Amino acid sequence: MAVSTVYTVQSLNSTCSISTPSKPFSQKHILFFTTTKRALTRSCRQISCSAEDKTVVIGLAADSGCGKSTFMRRLTSVFGGAAEPPRGGNPDSNTLISDTTTVICLDDYHSLDRTGRKEKGVTALDPKANDFDLMYEQVKALKDGAAVDKPIYNHVSGLLDPPELIKPPKILVIEGLHPMYDERVRHLLDFSIYLDISNEVKFAWKIQRDMAERGHSLESIKASIEARKPDFDAYIDPQKQYADAVIEVLPTQLIPDDNEGKVLRVRLIMKEGVKFFNPVYLFDEGSTIEWIPCGRKLTCSYPGIKFSYGPDTYYGHEVSVLEMDGQFDRLDELIYVESHLSNLSTKFYGEVTQQMLKHSDFPGSNNGTGLFQTIVGLKIRDLFEQIVVSRTAAALEAAKA
Amino acid sequence: MAAVAGVNVVAVKVFARASEPSPKPVSFSQVNSPWRRSAGVPLRRMCVAAVPDKLTGKVEESIKAAEEACAGDAVSGECAALWDEVEELSAAASHARDKQKEFDPLETYCKDNPETKECRTYDN
Numbered sequence: 001m002a003v004s005t006v007y008t009v010q011s012l013n014s015t016c017s018i019s020t021p022s023k024p025f026s027q028k029h030i031l032f033f034t035t036t037k038r039a040l041t042r043s044c045r046q047i048s049c050s051a052e053d054k055t056v057v058i059g060l061a062a063d064s065g066c067g068k069s070t071f072m073r074r075l076t077s078v079f080g081g082a083a084e085p086p087r088g089g090n091p092d093s094n095t096l097i098s099d100t101t102t103v104i105c106l107d108d109y110h111s112l113d114r115t116g117r118k119e120k121g122v123t124a125l126d127p128k129a130n131d132f133d134l135m136y137e138q139v140k141a142l143k144d145g146a147a148v149d150k151p152i153y154n155h156v157s158g159l160l161d162p163p164e165l166i167k168p169p170k171i172l173v174i175e176g177l178h179p180m181y182d183e184r185v186r187h188l189l190d191f192s193i194y195l196d197i198s199n200e201v202k203f204a205w206k207i208q209r210d211m212a213e214r215g216h217s218l219e220s221i222k223a224s225i226e227a228r229k230p231d232f233d234a235y236i237d238p239q240k241q242y243a244d245a246v247i248e249v250l251p252t253q254l255i256p257d258d259n260e261g262k263v264l265r266v267r268l269i270m271k272e273g274v275k276f277f278n279p280v281y282l283f284d285e286g287s288t289i290e291w292i293p294c295g296r297k298l299t300c301s302y303p304g305i306k307f308s309y310g311p312d313t314y315y316g317h318e319v320s321v322l323e324m325d326g327q328f329d330r331l332d333e334l335i336y337v338e339s340h341l342s343n344l345s346t347k348f349y350g351e352v353t354q355q356m357l358k359h360s361d362f363p364g365s366n367n368g369t370g371l372f373q374t375i376v377g378l379k380i381r382d383l384f385e386q387i388v389v390s391r392t393a394a395a396l397e398a399a400k401a
Numbered sequence: 402m403a404a405v406a407g408v409n410v411v412a413v414k415v416f417a418r419a420s421e422p423s424p425k426p427v428s429f430s431q432v433n434s435p436w437r438r439s440a441g442v443p444l445r446r447m448c449v450a451a452v453p454d455k456l457t458g459k460v461e462e463s464i465k466a467a468e469e470a471c472a473g474d475a476v477s478g479e480c481a482a483l484w485d486e487v488e489e490l491s492a493a494a495s496h497a498r499d500k501q502k503e504f505d506p507l508e509t510y511c512k513d514n515p516e517t518k519e520c521r522t523y524d525n
Contacts, residue, residue: 064488064489064492065488065492069496114489117482117485117486118479118482118483118486120478120482121478121479121482122478122481123481123482123484123485124485155489155493155496156456156493158486158489206491209491209492210495212498213460213491213495214460214461215461216464216491220464220467220487223467223484224484226484227467227471227480227481227483227484227485228481228484230481231481231485
């Protein structure tokens with residue numbers, strides 16, 4: 001089933017790469033091998049090139065201040081390397097580039113800049129302020145292996161800056177408010193994620209973020225959330241029905257009348273039947289489980305940890321839901337939990353824990369948000385590798401036929 | 402006694418002048434100008450890195466503008482657009498603060514010049 005034979009690519013014009021799935025992911029992704037099977041070489045030269053040039057596209061949707069940046073950093077870290085803004089370009093660029101991934105912020109496709117939006121009285125959440133045609137064109141071009149000149153939306157000045165050149169990467173992540181809004185763009189996505197933060201948690205997070213800023217008060221933060229809510233509910237929220245994975249963040253149920261919002265209940269809702277995506281499960285796939293790991297083998301401090309897993313329906317789709325309520329205090333709690341979860345797509349025992357520890361300074365590293373973001377990152381890596389294998393296999397089939 | 406007190410006061414004054422040019426931590430500035438502490442901001446936050454100048458005033462201005470416009474009509478599109486601007490600027494300010502926290506002059510230099518003596522790494 002796995003493709004382990006490798007074919008020579010001798011064309012000098014195109015950048016052809018063949019990856020051997022058995023190798024660890026972190027190695028360089030362009031490999032050139034020579035074989036003596038010249039007969040096969042000629043016929044599959046072109047075909048293997050075109051299969052490999054197609055980019056895998058991931059979409060991430062969430063409201064502003066909901067953890068997209070943290071998720072991006074965890075995701076790029078799973079693939080290896082740190083993602084940085086393009087060197088030598090616009091310092092206010094929103095794009096992040098690492099060895100294997102490129103992250104594009106969909107704010108760059110605003111058709112109206114800040115003044116334009118003020119004049120028309122629309123928020124950035126409104127589809128009228130975004131150019132979906134350009135978004136579709138460019139994401140399609142990148143997916144097909146062509147470089148594009150993508151505009152830059154400067155968040156500091158609120159203006160649209162001159163475009164920057166984006167080369168097609170192995171993995172393209174588009175993050176923003178509307179990755180799944182437009183149907184054409186939606187069909188280009190190989191995998192999509194929606195971060196669904198409940199109102200109470202969103203309020204608590206925005207307070208943490210903005211109270212250090214002069215001029216802000218509780219009332220202004222509340223007013224800002226309230227004013228954006230109608231547009232958010234109308235345009236952004238409906239995207240969650242299209243997502244392959246939804247990370248829902250709610251206030252905890254372990255502490256009665258908790259209003260601090262420090263302990264969180266996080267649900268990972270995974271759509272069933274998505275190609276190359278096998279949902280994570282606890283103990284027995286498809287059954288309903290409630291699990292409190294704290295007991296004789298593991299001691300936890302208040303309020304402890306509670307897991308649950310089970311099948312469910314979400315907007316008419318069959319889903320599996322894995323839920324975590326509580327916080328991790330110690331390393332051994334994390335590794336204990338990891339050893340009891342199945343289908344994590346880790347490459348070695350303790351990989352989830354290792355990734356969480358690597359970024360222990362990121363927000364959410366001690367609760368379900370960090371855990372599920374890391375797990376989704378590993379799932380995306382697995383999905384990417386499976387897509388590559390299937391494409392190479394398809395190329396093989398086409399060559400033989 | 403008075404002489405001793407006088408010396409002490411002078412010493413404090415000299416010390417004040419000497420350390421004024423460099424941005425010193427909380428305790429000293431608090432002693433010299435207690436009015437600097439903005440109301441409602443807890444003391445420990447004074448040590449947070451300052452947001453870049455471009456954004457510093459913008460967030461405050463945008464909040465004022467939004468509050469004024471929405472005082473009249475809280476449901477209009479204009480009001481929503483202004484609060485959206487506040488949100489955008491707050492997010493930009495928060496990202497800028499995070500970037501500043503991560504700023505390490507040696508790391509940035511070494512990223513561009515990994516072959517220089519200061520930046521070479523030896524793995525074995």
